[in-house]
Amino acid sequence: MSVLVFTENWDGKFKKLSFELASYASKVAEMLNTNAVALSIGNVDESELKKLGNYGVKKIVNINNDALKNLDDRAYTSVIAEIAQKESSEVIILSNNNMGKGLAPRLSVRLKAAIGAGVSQLPLSTSPFTVYKRAFSGNAFAHLELKTGVKIITLAQNSFELIETANGASVENFSVNVDASNIKVQVKDVQKQTGKILITDAEIVVSGGRGMKSPDNWEPLVELANLLGAATACSRPVSDEGWRSHEEHTGQTGKIIAPNLYFAIGISGATQHIAGVSSSKYIVAINTDKDAPIFGAAQYGIIGDASKVLPKLVEAVKEVKGK
Amino acid sequence: MKILVCISNVPDTTTKVKFVEGNTKLDTTGIQWVINPWDELSLTRALELKDDASTGVKSVSVAHVGSIAAEPTIRKALAIGADDAIRVNAEPADAYYVASQLAEVIKKEQFDIVICGIESSDFNGSTVGSMLSELLDYPSVSAVSSLKIENGQVVISREIDGGKEIVHVSTPFVAVVQKGIAKEPRIAAMRGIMMARTKPIKLYEPIAVEPLTQVVSFEMPKPRASCKFVDAENPKQLIELLQNEAKVI
Numbered sequence: 249m250s251v252l253v254f255t256e257n258w259d260g261k262f263k264k265l266s267f268e269l270a271s272y273a274s275k276v277a278e279m280l281n282t283n284a285v286a287l288s289i290g291n292v293d294e295s296e297l298k299k300l301g302n303y304g305v306k307k308i309v310n311i312n313n314d315a316l317k318n319l320d321d322r323a324y325t326s327v328i329a330e331i332a333q334k335e336s337s338e339v340i341i342l343s344n345n346n347m348g349k350g351l352a353p354r355l356s357v358r359l360k361a362a363i364g365a366g367v368s369q370l371p372l373s374t375s376p377f378t379v380y381k382r383a384f385s386g387n388a389f390a391h392l393e394l395k396t397g398v399k400i401i402t403l404a405q406n407s408f409e410l411i412e413t414a415n416g417a418s419v420e421n422f423s424v425n426v427d428a429s430n431i432k433v434q435v436k437d438v439q440k441q442t443g444k445i446l447i448t449d450a451e452i453v454v455s456g457g458r459g460m461k462s463p464d465n466w467e468p469l470v471e472l473a474n475l476l477g478a479a480t481a482c483s484r485p486v487s488d489e490g491w492r493s494h495e496e497h498t499g500q501t502g503k504i505i506a507p508n509l510y511f512a513i514g515i516s517g518a519t520q521h522i523a524g525v526s527s528s529k530y531i532v533a534i535n536t537d538k539d540a541p542i543f544g545a546a547q548y549g550i551i552g553d554a555s556k557v558l559p560k561l562v563e564a565v566k567e568v569k570g571k
Numbered sequence: 572m573k574i575l576v577c578i579s580n581v582p583d584t585t586t587k588v589k590f591v592e593g594n595t596k597l598d599t600t601g602i603q604w605v606i607n608p609w610d611e612l613s614l615t616r617a618l619e620l621k622d623d624a625s626t627g628v629k630s631v632s633v634a635h636v637g638s639i640a641a642e643p644t645i646r647k648a649l650a651i652g653a654d655d656a657i658r659v660n661a662e663p664a665d666a667y668y669v670a671s672q673l674a675e676v677i678k679k680e681q682f683d684i685v686i687c688g689i690e691s692s693d694f695n696g697s698t699v700g701s702m703l704s705e706l707l708d709y710p711s712v713s714a715v716s717s718l719k720i721e722n723g724q725v726v727i728s729r730e731i732d733g734g735k736e737i738v739h740v741s742t743p744f745v746a747v748v749q750k751g752i753a754k755e756p757r758i759a760a761m762r763g764i765m766m767a768r769t770k771p772i773k774l775y776e777p778i779a780v781e782p783l784t785q786v787v788s789f790e791m792p793k794p795r796a797s798c799k800f801v802d803a804e805n806p807k808q809l810i811e812l813l814q815n816e817a818k819v820i
C-alpha cells in the first residue's frame with residue numbers, strides 16, 4: 249500500500265505546490281500507516297528530486313521521457329495509473345490546479361477511484377474515507393465520502409502548509425512506454441510569464457477593484473505588492489474593462505485563491521468576488537463605503553479613499569521593513 | 572461540425588444556500604436557478620463559432636442530466652440560441668454518474684466538439700468534463716481560454732501555471748473551458764425566447780451507474796472574526812497589526 253503524490257516542476261525545479269502536496273501526502277500516509285511515494289515527470293536532477301524527501305516522502309519515482317515533454321492528458325493519465333498500480337497506491341494526490349483538474353478526473357475513471365476535488369484539509373476520517381471540500385462556491389462545505397478502494401484527492405493550492413520532516417528519500421528511475429500515436433494534443437507555442445509571482449502561488453495578494461477609478465492609478469498598488477513580495481490581482485470589471493490583464497481576475501469566474509493575506513482595495517465584495525478569495529487566511533479591505541460587504545469578509549479594514557491610503561501604506565511598509 | 576455544450580443547472584451564487592434533512596440536501600425553496608456561468612460562456616462561444624460560416628459549425632446542441640425541474644434552464648439555453656437539447660431524466664448523483672450518462676448520449680448522438688465548463692458552481696468538482704473524455708476515450712484539453720477553428724483545424728489556447736500554450740487537437744475531443752472563452756454571456760432576445768418554445772428537447776432515460784461518492788453532510792462556512800478598523804490617517808497601524816498580530820508579513 250502507499251499514498252502516491254503527483255508532483256509538478258517548472259523547467260526542472262519543483263513548484264511550491266509540489267512540496268505542499270508532499271507534506272499533505274505524508275500526513276495522509278501517516279493516517280493510513282503507510283508511506284508516501286512521489287511521482288515526478290520531466291527532466292529533474294537528483295538533488296532537486298531529493299528535496300521532496302524533506303517533506304516526508306519515502307520514495308521518488310522519476311520518469312524522464314521525451315514523449316511526455318508536453319502535457320497530453322491521456323498519456324499522463326496512463327503513466328500515473330501505471331505507477332499507482334505498481335506502488336499499490338490506495339490514495340492518489342494531485343493539485344487542484346489546471347493540470348490536476350485535467351488529470352484527476354481521467355484517473356478517476358481509469359481506476360474507478362472516487363475523487364474528492366478541491367480539498368483543503370486532511371481527510372476527516374479514513375474509514376469511511378471522508379474529505380472536507382468547498383461547495384456552492386464557498387457558500388458551504390461538504391463532507392464527502394469516497395466510497396471506492398482507491399481514492400483521489402485534489403488539494404486546493406496554498407491550503408496546506410509545508411511540513412519539514414527529513415526522511416532521506418530514495419530515487420527510483422523508471423522508464424515507461426508512451427504510445428506516440430495516442431498523443432492527439434500538439435503544442436504549437438508556449439508563452440511563459442517570467443519574473444512574475446504567480447497569483448495562485450503567492451502568499452500575499454494585493455487586489456484592486458473599480459474603486460481604483462482608473463487604470464492609471466495602479467502604481468502605488470503595484471509598489472505595495474512589490475514591497476511585500478506579493479502578486480497583484482483585480483476584480484472582474486477591472487479585467488473586463490481591460491484595466492488589468494485577465495490573468496489577474498479573481499473570483500467565482502476567475503482564479504480561486506487562498507493566500508495568507510489578501511488586500512481588497514476599492515472592491516465592494518460581491519458574492520461572486522468573495523467566492524474566489526474567501527479561503528484567504530486574512531483579508532484586508534480598503535473602501536470609502538463603510539457599509540461595503542467586503543468588510544463583512546475582512547478581518548482588518550480601513551474606511552478611506554484608496555488614492556490617499558495607498559501611498560501612506562507604501563510609506564508605512566517601507567518604514568517597518570526598513571527596520 | 573457539430574458542437575455539444577454540457578450544461579449544469581445551479582443556484583445563482585447570490586442566493587443564500589440552506590440545507591435540510593440533517594444537512595444532507597440543499598433546500599431548494601426560493602432558489603433562483605441559472606445556467607452554470609461557465610456553461611453560459613461555453614454556449615456563447617459555440618454560437619459565435621456557428622455564426623462564422625468559415626468554421627463549418629452546423630449545429631450547437633446542449634445536454635443536461637437532471638429532472639424535469641431543470642427544463643426552464645434548458646429552454647433558456649435554447650432561447651440563447653442552441654438548436655436543440657438533450658435531457659437525461661435523472662437526479663445527478665455525483666460527477667461520475669453525470670459524466671457516465673453524458674458519455675452514453677454522446678456515443679449515440681456523435682459530436683465533433685464537446686464543451687464543458689471548468690466547474691459547476693454548486694459542487695465545485697471540476698471533474699465532469701475530463702471524466703467524460705476518459706469515458707469516451709477522446710482527447711481532452713483543459714483550462715481552455717480560447718477556442719478557434721482555422722481552416723478546419725481546432726486551435727486552442729490553454730492556460731498553464733505561469734503562462735499559456737497554443738495547442739492543436741483532432742476531433743472529436745472534449746474542451747474544458749474557463750475564463751476568456753467568451754467575453755460576455757449572450758442574452759436571449761425576444762425572438763429567441765419565442766423560438767425556444769418549439770425547439771426539440773430529446774429525452775433519454777438514464778443507464779444504471781453506481782456513484783463513487785456520497786455527500787455525508789454540508790456545513791456553512793465558519794463565521795469570520797469581525798473586522799478591526801484602522802484609522803485612514805494611520806495605515807502604519809495596519810502594517811503593525813499584520814506583522815505582530817496576524818503575523819502574515
Ligand SMILES: Cc1cc2nc3c(=O)[nH]c(=O)nc-3n(C[C@H](O)[C@H](O)[C@H](O)COP(=O)(O)OP(=O)(O)OC[C@H]3O[C@@H](n4cnc5c(N)ncnc54)[C@H](O)[C@@H]3O)c2cc1C
Nearest residue numbers: 457458459483484499500501514515516518520536537554
Ligand atoms: C455570473 C457572475 C460571475 C461573476 N464573477 C465574478 C468574479 O469572478 N470576480 C469578480 O470580482 N466579480 C464577479 N462578478 C461581478 C460581481 O458581481 C461584481 O459586479 C464585481 O465583483 C464588482 O467589482 P468591484 O468590487 O471592483 O466594483 P464595484 O462593485 O463597483 O465596487 C467598487 C467599490 O469601490 C469602492 N470605492 C469607490 N471609490 C473608492 C475609492 N476612491 N477608494 C476606495 N474605495 C472606493 C466602492 O465603495 C465600492 O465598494 C460576477 C458576476 C456574475 C453575475
